[in-house]
Amino acid sequence: MKETAVSILENIRKGSLEMxxxxxxxxxxxxxxxxxxxxxxxxxxxxxxxxRINEIKRNIASxxxxxxxxxxxxxxxxxxxxxLPTTAGSKILENYIPPYNATVVEKILEEGGIIIxxxxxxxxxxxxxxxxxAYGLTRNPWDITRVPGGSSGGSAASLAYGSCxxxxxxxxxxxxxxxxxxxATVGLKPTYGTVSRYGLIPYANSLxxxxxxxxxxxxxxxxxxxxxxxxxxxxxxxxxxxxSDNKFKICIPxxxxxxxxxxxxxxxxxxxxxxxxxxxxxxxxxxxxNLKYALPTxxxxxxxxxxxxxxxxxxxxxxxxxxxxxxxxxxENTRRYYFGFExxxxxxxxxxxxxxxxxNDYYIAATKGRRIxxxxxxxxxxxxxVASSVSPILPPKIGERIKDPLKLYAMDIYTVVANLxxxxxxxMPAGFYNNxxxxxxxxxxxxxxxxxxxxxxxxxxxxGLYNLIAGD
Amino acid sequence: xxxxxGLEIHTQLSEAGTKLFCDCDSNYRKYEPNTxxxxxxxxxxxxxxxxxxxxxxxxxxxxxxxxxxxxEFMVFTRKHYFYPDLPKNYQITQYEKAGxxxxxxxxILKYFDSDHxxxxxxxxxxxxxxxxPGKTEYSGGNILLSEYAYLDYNRSGVPLLEVVTEPEIxxxxxxxxxxxxxxxxxxxxxxxxxxxxxxxxxxxxxxxEGGERVEVKNIGSTLDLEKALKYEIFRQSKIVEEGGKIxxxxxxxxxxxxxxxxxRSKETEEEYLYFPxxxxxxxxxxxxxxxxxxxxxxxxxxFMNRITMxxxxxxxxxxxxxxxxxxxxxxxxxRIGSDPKITARILAIDYKGLLKxxxxxxxxxxxxxxxxILKLLSTLVSNKLYTYDELKYNILPKLLENGNxxxxxxxxxxxxxxxxxxxxxxxxxxxxxxxxxxxEALDYLVGKVLKKAKxxxxxxxxxxxxxxxxxxxx
Numbered sequence: 001m002k003e004t005a006v007s008i009l010e011n012i013r014k015g016s017l018e019m020x021x022x023x024x025x026x027x028x029x030x031x032x033x034x035x036x037x038x039x040x041x042x043x044x045x046x047x048x049x050x051x052r053i054n055e056i057k058r059n060i061a062s063x064x065x066x067x068x069x070x071x072x073x074x075x076x077x078x079x080x081x082x083x084l085p086t087t088a089g090s091k092i093l094e095n096y097i098p099p100y101n102a103t104v105v106e107k108i109l110e111e112g113g114i115i116i117x118x119x120x121x122x123x124x125x126x127x128x129x130x131x132x133x134a135y136g137l138t139r140n141p142w143d144i145t146r147v148p149g150g151s152s153g154g155s156a157a158s159l160a161y162g163s164c165x166x167x168x169x170x171x172x173x174x175x176x177x178x179x180x181x182x183x184a185t186v187g188l189k190p191t192y193g194t195v196s197r198y199g200l201i202p203y204a205n206s207l208x209x210x211x212x213x214x215x216x217x218x219x220x221x222x223x224x225x226x227x228x229x230x231x232x233x234x235x236x237x238x239x240x241x242x243x244s245d246n247k248f249k250i251c252i253p254x255x256x257x258x259x260x261x262x263x264x265x266x267x268x269x270x271x272x273x274x275x276x277x278x279x280x281x282x283x284x285x286x287x288x289x290n291l292k293y294a295l296p297t298x299x300x301x302x303x304x305x306x307x308x309x310x311x312x313x314x315x316x317x318x319x320x321x322x323x324x325x326x327x328x329x330x331x332e333n334t335r336r337y338y339f340g341f342e343x344x345x346x347x348x349x350x351x352x353x354x355x356x357x358x359x360n361d362y363y364i365a366a367t368k369g370r371r372i373x374x375x376x377x378x379x380x381x382x383x384x385x386v387a388s389s390v391s392p393i394l395p396p397k398i399g400e401r402i403k404d405p406l407k408l409y410a411m412d413i414y415t416v417v418a419n420l421x422x423x424x425x426x427x428m429p430a431g432f433y434n435n436x437x438x439x440x441x442x443x444x445x446x447x448x449x450x451x452x453x454x455x456x457x458x459x460x461x462x463x464g465l466y467n468l469i470a471g472d
Numbered sequence: 473x474x475x476x477x478g479l480e481i482h483t484q485l486s487e488a489g490t491k492l493f494c495d496c497d498s499n500y501r502k503y504e505p506n507t508x509x510x511x512x513x514x515x516x517x518x519x520x521x522x523x524x525x526x527x528x529x530x531x532x533x534x535x536x537x538x539x540x541x542x543x544e545f546m547v548f549t550r551k552h553y554f555y556p557d558l559p560k561n562y563q564i565t566q567y568e569k570a571g572x573x574x575x576x577x578x579x580i581l582k583y584f585d586s587d588h589x590x591x592x593x594x595x596x597x598x599x600x601x602x603x604x605p606g607k608t609e610y611s612g613g614n615i616l617l618s619e620y621a622y623l624d625y626n627r628s629g630v631p632l633l634e635v636v637t638e639p640e641i642x643x644x645x646x647x648x649x650x651x652x653x654x655x656x657x658x659x660x661x662x663x664x665x666x667x668x669x670x671x672x673x674x675x676x677x678x679x680x681e682g683g684e685r686v687e688v689k690n691i692g693s694t695l696d697l698e699k700a701l702k703y704e705i706f707r708q709s710k711i712v713e714e715g716g717k718i719x720x721x722x723x724x725x726x727x728x729x730x731x732x733x734x735x736r737s738k739e740t741e742e743e744y745l746y747f748p749x750x751x752x753x754x755x756x757x758x759x760x761x762x763x764x765x766x767x768x769x770x771x772x773x774x775f776m777n778r779i780t781m782x783x784x785x786x787x788x789x790x791x792x793x794x795x796x797x798x799x800x801x802x803x804x805x806x807r808i809g810s811d812p813k814i815t816a817r818i819l820a821i822d823y824k825g826l827l828k829x830x831x832x833x834x835x836x837x838x839x840x841x842x843x844x845i846l847k848l849l850s851t852l853v854s855n856k857l858y859t860y861d862e863l864k865y866n867i868l869p870k871l872l873e874n875g876n877x878x879x880x881x882x883x884x885x886x887x888x889x890x891x892x893x894x895x896x897x898x899x900x901x902x903x904x905x906x907x908x909x910x911x912e913a914l915d916y917l918v919g920k921v922l923k924k925a926k927x928x929x930x931x932x933x934x935x936x937x938x939x940x941x942x943x944x945x946x
Contacts, residue, residue: 080518088517100511102518201517206750235522235752305750308550311561313517316623327556327621355747359570363747 001305004467005071005165005219012070018068019053023114026072028119030163036144039157041077041135043117056112067226068295069112069376074158074167077118077296078125079084079210080199081105087110088201089121089133089151092338095319102199103234104168104210104227106468116164119154123340124237124310125172125203127151128411130179131402139398140182142437146395155213156183162469165214166223170200172208173298174390180213181390181439184429184468186220186456187213189415191446192239192422196231202309204302205236216466217428217456221267225450242447246454249281249384253288256388256414263433270438271303271430272387274462280455283384290376291417293369298351298416299409300366307350310343374421381423382443385455388414390427390439405437418443426452429465473709473722475901477647478639478677481654482632485527485663486671491629492603492607493521493564502667505609505621513629515559515605520751523548524592525855527631529764530663531575532599532757534633537771539883540576542761544603545754547573552745556623557606565602565634570746573599581637582773583653589786591773594650595638604630625687639677639685644701647676648694655694656772667835676701680708683718688732691725700725704732717935722888777801782812791820797837798824805843811850814860816850822864826872841871852882861931884931888921892938893918906943 011017027046034040040178044052056069075081078088080098082460087093101109108115122132127423130138130153139160140148148157152169156179167177169187176187188211195210202208212227214220230239252272257265276282280327315321322337324330337346353362380386391411418425423446430440440459444452488498494512497503511519521900528546535542549572550562566574576599585592589725608626635654641647651674655666664671674691678701688704691697716777723732770778772793779789779802792799792861798819806812811915824834832839841849849867852858858867866883895917896903914936920937 003898093517098511098516098518100516100519175863197518198520199518202751204750233522234520236520236750253524304747308552308562308745308747309517311552312517312559314554314561316527316556317514318560328554351745354747356743359747 005142005214005222008165009071009222010077017070019056022070022421023049023053023116026116026163031163033161036139036164037141037161038136038138039119039154039161039163040074040117041089041120041133041154043088044080044084044115046116048083049114049116052114056114059112060283063454066110066112068108068166068222071113071166071222072116072164073113073223074117074155074164075115075120075329076121076155076167076300077107078121078170078201078203079105079168080201081115081118084115086118086120086201087135088125089123089135090339091134092313092320092334093201093318094134095355098199100199103196103209105199107226108168113166113226117158119152119158119167119169121154122151123343124201124210124283124306126306126346127173127402128174128178128408129396129401130154131398132340133263134340137398140395142183142423142435143395146397146436147182147401149182149391149395152187153179154259156180156185156187156471159183159185159213159215160468160470167213167220168227169211169213170208170224171211171419172302173419174412176211176213177415177425177439177441178389178411180427181429182395182437183470184432184437184465185213185215186217186426186428186466187211187420188220188224188449188452189425190224190228190449191424193236194229194240194447194449196229196234196237198231198233198353202305204305204306204454205309205357207298209303214381215468217453218466220456221453224453228447228449240447244444244451246451247308248451248455249283250275250387251283251286252387253286253291254284255288255291256386259413260389261377261394262390263394264392264438267431267433267438267446268387268389271440271459272462275459278458278462280458283306284413286380286386288376290373290423291413294373294416294420295409295413297366297369297373298412298420300362301370303346303350304353304363304366305350307347307354310339310347313339347471366434370420373417377417377421377423377443378445381443381448385451386443388441388443390414390441394433394436394438414441422446424449424452426456428456428459429463429468431463431465473712474681475705475708476677476679477641477644479635479637479641479647479651480675481635481651482674482676482937483635483655483658483664483672484668484670485530485631485633486665486668487662488524488527488530488631490524490526492527492601492631493523493629495524496629498630499526499668500630503626505624505626508626509628511593513559514625515628518604521564521749523752524753527601527761528575528755528760530661531570531599531631531633532657533661533764533769534663534762535579535599536761536765537661538576538579538581540579540599541594542575542757543573543577544758545573545756546575547571547754548749548752549746550749555605556621557608557625557628559606559625559628563603564749564752565607566600567744567746568598568600571748572600572746574598575633575757581635581650581654583650584772584790585649585774586790587645587649589790592646592649592927593640594646597636597638599633599635600634602634604628604632630685633658639679644698644705647701647852648698651697652694653772656794657830660771660775661769668935675813676704678704680705680712680718682712683708684720686718686720687722688725689735692727696725696727699730700732704729707732730751737923742838763805775803778803779816782806782816784812784816788816788820791824792816795824795834797835797840800837801846802838805846805850808843808847810843810847811854814850814853815846817860818846818863818868825871826868830872845871858885858929859931859934861933862929866929884932886925886928888930888935889926891921891924892935895924896939896942903943
């Protein structure tokens with residue numbers, strides 16, 4: 001039986017595992033493997049980690065109760081840390097060290113987590129493969145000729161090759177769930193407002209949530225418990241005491257599976273059969289009428305918000321700056337040279353969607369579409385947990401999808417719905433095909449994370465697919 | 473020639489205590505550059521705006537004071553433009569056409585025309601809350617000679633209330649009076665200190681009959697507003713009279729030269745990519761307004777009604793109202809029994825004059841006497857122990873000197889006849905001058921009498937009359 005974060009935590013608490021040894025082994029693994037995988041953009045120094053371990057030990061000695069003392073956590077590089085650069089995968093934020101910590105970072109430090117490094121991502125989280133990073137692409141530890149999914153591909157890969165116990169990504173339209181399904185890890189996109197966004201470098205504010213990742217649902221529950229909760233620094237944060245029941249029924253709108261590649265379809269149906277055999281009711285007749293509107297709605301809103309959020313990078317407040325004879329020239333040059341192609345494309349489309357003469361047909365239309373989709377999914381999740389594919393395709397080869405933007409965007413068809421509706425969704429391993437991981441997604445009603453975690457725990461017991469480390 | 477004036481008044485909620493979306497200080501003037509800042513008002517990525525209650529409450533009180541239609545929810549929008557002093561390159565505001573909802577949709581700015589002692593009004597189109605940008609400074613204050621532009625974000629995020637009127641203000645003078653009344657009301661609410669440098673700016677729209685609308689930007693005082701409008705109406709009228717055309721444009725007020733200068737021609741609306749700020753959920757106005765109204769506040773109009781109720785004239789009342797501590801002190805001391813008319817005269821005219829002459833700040837409450845002294849002083853006059861002028865010339869200056877001390881030693885009364893006779897006997901030359909028609913000689917004689925009476929209560933006007941009568945009889 002491989003070690004889980006839960007069992008490691010037990011051993012640390014018992015004193016049978018020496019924190020230094022444990023963390024330095026992780027560092028060694030990173031040194032050995034990360035030059036190929038490239039899951040990390042920056043890593044802590046040994047001195048910094050030693051100081052941190054000593055601090056945690058002092059806290060333990062003084063009787064402080066902590067939820068994850070000594071567990072090793074990696075964090076996506078669009079989440080602000082005042083001790084490591086936070087680049088969002090972009091050249092334009094190279095060497096930027098925020099003067100403050102994101103709320104989730106504060107919480108992890110408070111609860112004894114050791115943040116080992118910052119993980120790679122598509123620039124500003126704009127992508128589904130982690131190929132759009134200014135700091136090089138991340139490879140899938142299960143097959144290094146393939147992508148790990150994105151945009152939290154660095155976080156997923158860092159877990160998949162065993163360099164950490166827990167990870168934080170962010171999910172704007174599937175950015176933790178897609179990588180989870182491609183790397184046999186677990187990712188939970190929480191209900192909008194349940195995790196503070198304070199410190200998350202924004203891509204599309206109304207859609208995204210900082211999202212926990214782990215190698216098992218039970219491990220994920222550990223970090224979920226640390227990061228959730230109301231934060232007065234985030235006006236969209238919600239104060240909620242909702243307790244979901246643990247009775248579940250699963251329904252399957254066929255639109256959410258049928259268009260997937262055959263091995264994915266058959267793997268998911270087989271798994272559902274096993275779940276049904278465990279006594280969970282499954283309804284196969286579900287329908288989701290408006291799925292066809294999901295992608296255009298999602299991308300229009302995301303690009304519009306992105307165009308606005310990225311306006312601030314003009315060379316005046318951050319280390320990277322081009323010269324120019326005027327402010328206009330300086331800001332134009334900075335943006336021309338230091339934004340990547342995909343980012344510029346999305347900004348341009350976002351500007352179009354908000355422009356006079358276009359806003360009604362694009363941005364406003366998308367907000368209407370969003371309401372329709374949200375109403376449909378809210379209605380559906382009232383009665384059941386929606387099961388579906390995470391991605392319609394197996395992990396693509398490097399370079400395969402980014403050539404064709406429409407094909408790239410289509411990878412998100414099953415995941416964007418949860419972001420448009422603000423509901424929680426869990427992605428976890430369902431099986432393998434030709435040694436490539438396949439994931440399953442469960443989507444529930446607002447604030448039903450506990451329900452998803454219970455179902456996920458049951459499912460991982462059925463499959464036995466948890467704590468999988470590539471190459472072991 | 474007929475013309476139309478409309479105003480956009482940007483007022484800083486300088487007394488709000490906090491900035492609009494963070495807890496930095498709303499009064500940024502006392503800080504070293506870039507020390508009144510935090511991740512939120514610097515617009516650092518990931519920092520989030522959380523609307524602060526006090527600026528919102530103050531804006532709601534201003535809206536309430538001008539009979540605004542206050543919507544059920546406010547919605548903040550983003551207005552995009554690239555500018556060095558705008559950290560995020562968008563400003564959070566409340567533009568109503570892109571899904572935004574402002575704090576006030578329609579209201580009435582009722583203002584006091586102190587020239588004609590009448591109330592007038594202008595329709596308000598809307599009021600919206602927004603964040604102030606930072607500041608760009610140049611070394612030596614010169615944009616052309618400075619090698620660098622220096623950015624100071626201390627002001628970034630300070631709450632602004634933009635007040636927009638319909639283009640229906642009759643004269644430049646009215647524009648000035650309306651803005652002064654708006655600012656005064658906001659001062660009474662505790663929203664603004666209008667005397668702080670840069671605490672408000674006015675953009676004025678002017679169009680003469682047959683011409684297009686011209687916007688004059690960057691007017692920093694109400695005096696300048698009147699001047700700029702007069703200039704602009706003159707300029708436009710002249711062009712039209714000479715057969716020229718007024719094109720739509722934006723001009724800049726140069727207060728040093730007293731002229732408006734072209735800034736840019738404005739053919740179409742600029743593209744600001746407005747949309748609702750996804751970081752800020754809509755805000756319910758009712759609970760905030762309730763909370764705001766629970767603290768007592770009075771508008772200048774309320775003060776006018778109260779003060780004139782005591783038989784004080786509108787002119788004197790207005791003079792009290794323009795200095796908030798004086799108006800408050802009036803009501804406080806009348807409430808404990810001071811004579812209203814005498815008190816009003818002391819505060820509105822003579823003590824105010826003395827304060828100004830001595831260079832003291834009339835807006836500072838501690839520079840004014842307390843209500844008990846005022847009661848005492850007004851009683852001295854109403855009980856005829858002293859004449860008002862004796863009070864004015866002998867007691868008030870002493871009060872100012874003594875720092876408003878209650879143990880003020882009242883001057884001895886003196887019988888002036890003997891003093892006058894001895895002065896007339898001593899000052900033969902002056903007496904002759906007066907008799908031969910030199911009026912200035914009378915001033916000299918009055919001065920001599922006052923000198924002889926040093927320290928005692930004496931009324932120069934009475935002395936003057938007495939000397940005049942005595943000498944005319946001669």
